[in-house]
Amino acid sequence: MSVTDPPVRVLDITRLLRRAGRVATGIDRVEAAYLDHLLQDDVPLYGLARTSLGYALLDRQGMEGFRARVAGEIPWGPPDMLSQASRRLGLDQKQAQADLRRLSVKRCLPQRLGRMLMRQLPAGVAYFNVGHSNLTDRVLHALKRLLKARVAVMIHDTIPLDFPQYQRLGSVDPFERMLERVRRNADLILCNSHQTQVDVERHMAPNGAVPDCAVLPLGVDIAAPKSMQMPEGFEKNRPYFVMLGTIEPRKNHALMLDIWDEMSEDVQPPQLLICGNRGWNNESVFARLDDWAGRGGPVFELQGLNDGQVARLLQRSAGLLFPSHAEGYGLPPLEALALGAPVLCADLPVCHELLGENAVYADVNDRYAWQRNITMLATCWQADKRASHSQMARFVLPSWEAHFNKVFKLAL
Structure with a gap:
């Protein structure tokens, strides 16, 4: 003292x-x-x-x-x-x-x-x-x-x-x-x-x-990755993306569900893991998640995960998707970068401040830019699961x- x-x-x-x-x-x-x-x-x-x-x-x-x-x-x-x-x-x-x-x-x-x-x-x-x-x-x-x-x-x-x-x-x-x-x-x-x-x-x-x-x-503290039981229908050799956070309107899950609906009509899309508890004022999204639950993928809702399980999912993913309408800080992109996962996020000032050139940015009103980048990251994952992660793994977290x-x- x-x-x-x-x-x-x-x-x-x-x-x-x-x-x-x-x-x-x-x-x-x-x-x-x-x-x-x-x-x-x-x-x-x-x-x-x-x-x-x-x-x-x-x-x-x-x-x-x-x-x-x-x-x-x-x-x-x-x-x-x-x-x-x-x-x-x-x-x-x-x-x-x-x-x-x-x-x-x-x-x-x-x-x-x-x-x-x-x-x-x-x-x-x-x-x-x-x-x-x-x-x-x-x-x-x-x-x-x-x-x-x-x-x-x-x-x-x-x-x-x-x-x-x-x-x-x-x-x-x-x-x-x-x-x-x-x-x-x-x-x-x-x-x-x-x-x-x-x-x-x-x-x-x-x-x-x-x-x-x-x-x-x-x-940002990163938990040691911990294995978990994946949901029925999940394919471990197929690329997947993670959304992390409470399922509430500001997080913009609706945009990702729109993209996956469209991709599912023409091709076999990558998988989407929506990790977080259900929040408020989001009944239409909840109904769409309930509908996806009956299809056995490729969209999966995962609730109640601990930090180690989230770390494992991010570590092996094709990337974190972060299409928020607004953020004060944004911990998930920082955690993802620290674990070597690419980040595709909304074009927000605070994201640029924290992530710099270590993320891919897209306007939340440009659905096709999001879909194009998702396809690109999934292709990188399929070509070499480690290639898309190598540069991101050098990101230094705030301490x-x-x-x-x-x-x-x-x-x-």
Whole structure:
């Protein structure tokens, strides 16, 4: 611990708590990476989380136990009496919130948050919130006004404001209000890309002064490839492509299904593996996937895969397809390149920023460009399974070490 370090760091772990038992999203992975890294540092660490009943504060020992459960190293325990009394919580949340209470050093009702924090923490703490969760007036007031905390918030994107047509019903206005609370209270905004910084400043500036922003590319951890049982009808000696991510409108699965419908009329197309859980506002795509499920290929929907299984699929694929309408960062293309898989992605500014010349780009409105490039990559795979991967395998991933070195140079 250096003389410039804060007396205590506080990491908000509300998102990881709420996502217990579910397949991790990109934002979940970022919060988990912060939890891992801060536990390795010698600055005193606490965790804050909002539960269905109030707030819980964990010390370092409690955070280590929480991390082990999130990582699957220790199973979540049984629900306690408070969880069992709640009719709104599913089993995963009942178990996770019960364990959080067992791991906590202090708990309180919502209206007593400020009093709890003042009794347990010194003034001048550094508070990190990287999960777009728990950024309420109550929390930010208690930290800023009562603890004189230095508040660092990561904004991953402003997609809910820029592309509201792709969002869950009722999610846009709360996001806009959250962004304004961050503008008023944050000392530092952490941005995962220059594009995100531009978007954040564009939305915040009309309302007043914008906090300092720092661009910190996210690190990417690649899991060891793990074998898996492939779906019935999958042909291992036939090229296949991977789409990775929640099946929701912004990810543009409809474009790929249109292409595969057309290719299937004339030729034997490559296979398409759609890896991800079903999301929202996408009933027509779900119906088309259900129809493909009854045909035995070449389009397959795979849900609930772990990181190792995804790594194996990418490693042996003809490429990753990433036709998103909008992205704040885009972890799948980075993961694919690190595993030597070609990437065909939407012509988005953030993709150019992160991937440079290491990807093939196509306009999402040009279906024929996508089909032409898919055919080209499939042909490369058939000619020599390794040829299309050789250049991509030299891609250097952004590292968490570089990310956190920069964070801590900002006196956090």
